[in-house]
Amino acid sequence: MNPHQDEPIYLPTAFHSRQQQHNLLHAWGGWNGYLKPEAYTDIELEYFAIRSTTAVFDLSPMNKYRVTGPDAEAFLNRVLTRDVAKIKNGRVGYCIWCDDAGQVMDDGTLFHLGDNDYRLCSYTRAYEWLYWSSLGFDVAIEDETGTVAALAVQGPTSCTVLTAMGVTGLESLKPFGILEVSFQGQTLTVSRTGFTGDLGYELWIDTSAGEALWDALFAAGEPYLIKAIGTEALEIARIEAGFLQAGVDFVPAETAVRRGCTRSPFELGLGWLVDFDKPRFNGRKALLAERDAGSRYRYVMLDVDGNKPAHHSFILQHGKVVGTVTSAAWCPTAKTNLAFAQLELPADASLTGLVAEIYYERELRWNKVLAPCVAIDRAPFDPPRRRQTPAPAL
Template identity: 50%
Template sequence: MNAMTSPLNATDGRRAARSHIHTPRLETPFHPRLAALSETSDWYSWAGYKAPHTLFDEELEYFAIRSTSALFDISPMVKYRIAGPDAERYLNRLTLRDVRKLGINRVHYTAWCDDHGHVLDDGTLFRLGENTFRLCCQERHLPWLLDSAFGFSVDIHEETEEIAGLALQGPTSCSTLLAAGFSGVERLKPFDIASVPHETGTVTISRTGFTGDLGYEIFVPRALALSLWDRLWQAGQPHGIRAIGYAALNTARIEAGFIVANTDFITAEGALRADRVRMPDEVGLDWLVDADKPSFNGRKAILEARRNQTLKHILVGLEIEGNIPAEHALVYHGKKREAGLVTAAIWSPTAKRNIAIATLDRPYGVKFTDDLWVEIYALRELRYQKMMKRARIVPRPFVKLARRTTTPPGSF
């Protein structure tokens, strides 16, 4: 047997042949600090980046959000810089809300659809100047954004790798920023933006977040990321600052009633089946649609669906009896007819309620709102125990905190 046909070399050859599909996860600019703090080595992939699911304890990380302040790395969030003379007109054509109403140094939550009115993604739009915007979202859309820019004088550039981001959330988040020397942040109202100096550059601070709590999001050039982390970390020690992973953030966002693309709904580009796509009204985003705008992607289809009452789904909040989370449980009407699916569920530590977000097939959730049940399978000593628990539709958010909108925030 020669070297060319030995079993060892054949195995190496097979490995080499498929090595092109092994893409290592990228590390965010804050990864050195997160890795040093990690006690669990519990990492997951977020948009190709290595991100913490937990760092030390999911429950304690959650209570950092609600009791002190929590630092979460949002660098993998996809970020586009959109600028040029037609930037406002372009974004107004692209998204559901009226961008003309968005002032400079303000943010608004929005979504965008394809021509059939199906949601492509949701996210936040930052107006950094008269003709300069930053669009932050879950999925990558650069080819679609570029195609949509035909006929507009606008420049679109993905800056995900260039701009690092942190979410600082919780009742002591403002106190931490003030202690770090970022004076004036106490005057920021919800969805306000401020640009403040940091070392040789500038950081952008917005009063936004994904927790339903007092909080801020901070964007900084990649080269200044670690010095920003260290500045916040040192200033936050007297205020109980903790680094957190996604598990804790997810609990807080469910309490706040916020939805996640490709978790609570499938994006139009991600759907493999035609019946999985959703219109804004079917995922609780009907309030984003500015029907007075003359033209935007999907406008005709969305308004026709409303007029003809052809909407097929509805997203609702549920309160479920008992204390076992109903994650991915089927929803039934009268214990017999399948009515929908739970997309996210937790036992809420703050509300002390068993809560869930669910997508229902109309007319359930619209005409039939009573006699709803969820089918839960609880693992008990290597056996699943089937439970049928009563559920009722309740408004979101499940947890509403006054400090989220109070200006200036209280000193905690």
């Protein structure tokens, strides 16, 4: 008999006791060693909570690293591709970091919390790499993943709900801004950030106050039909908003096993996050060479004909396979069949004549569809309320 057979494989987050009450489907998965809800009741209802009312997603398993010390800015400028000095105090910046070959290790958000005080949030674990890279810099790096609880509060009534909970100052908080307020003796950090492409906020607090924060939030949000959501609903929303996901749309360079499976920032459509005005940063030499010589792959968003999502489909051009789909979804609000694809085409090649080779199963029978695709320049969902300041109070 195994004495450890009843021990949980995944750790509970600070909100787990409350999630159990909402998760009628008992649909659980794992994220970074923590237990996460895949869905609570109905994926479609959870998705429409994001777009119609207020949706709450547990962000606690995200890796969170506090970087402090006299060389904090210089160190982060060395490991990130964008100019960290341009992310002012009280602001959040979207960032990527690369290995020496210029291949993306991960993307994430950098919070400038104070003088020489930053928090880097990432999907994949990066503590060891950050620690090794800090050699020669006067910095301290602390893994806050287990001590900082986080909730994403997203949707058109999210500002109204947080205001009803007692959060003041939201009316002047701009996108990617940070606000600190007091909550039951703890510092509650509110950032106007999210992964849904909608109006929304993320709440960051010590894990000891996690249950109290959940209770206060849901009490304030009850009149506004607040709803807990899982990763399945969030997946639809992030695709509709045009956001990439590590491990889905690209293989993090540090975890790749096979050569050629990783991607550079240019190949992911993230070249705007590479600042060559900085003298040194990881992968700079390789990225300069790629900029001059051209990239092997191109990232494109495709509007796919029909309503069959092009999951894991090949992309054809004039009958020849030129790429694959990494993410796909029928987007209910945008009414678009959207797909993200990696194409092995020259940068100056035409994006006309693209076709998705889609396979889907109905009643034990597999069907094949050749669906025409049109490359689009921007995500189909981008509402004005996402940037409106003050945020709309509904």
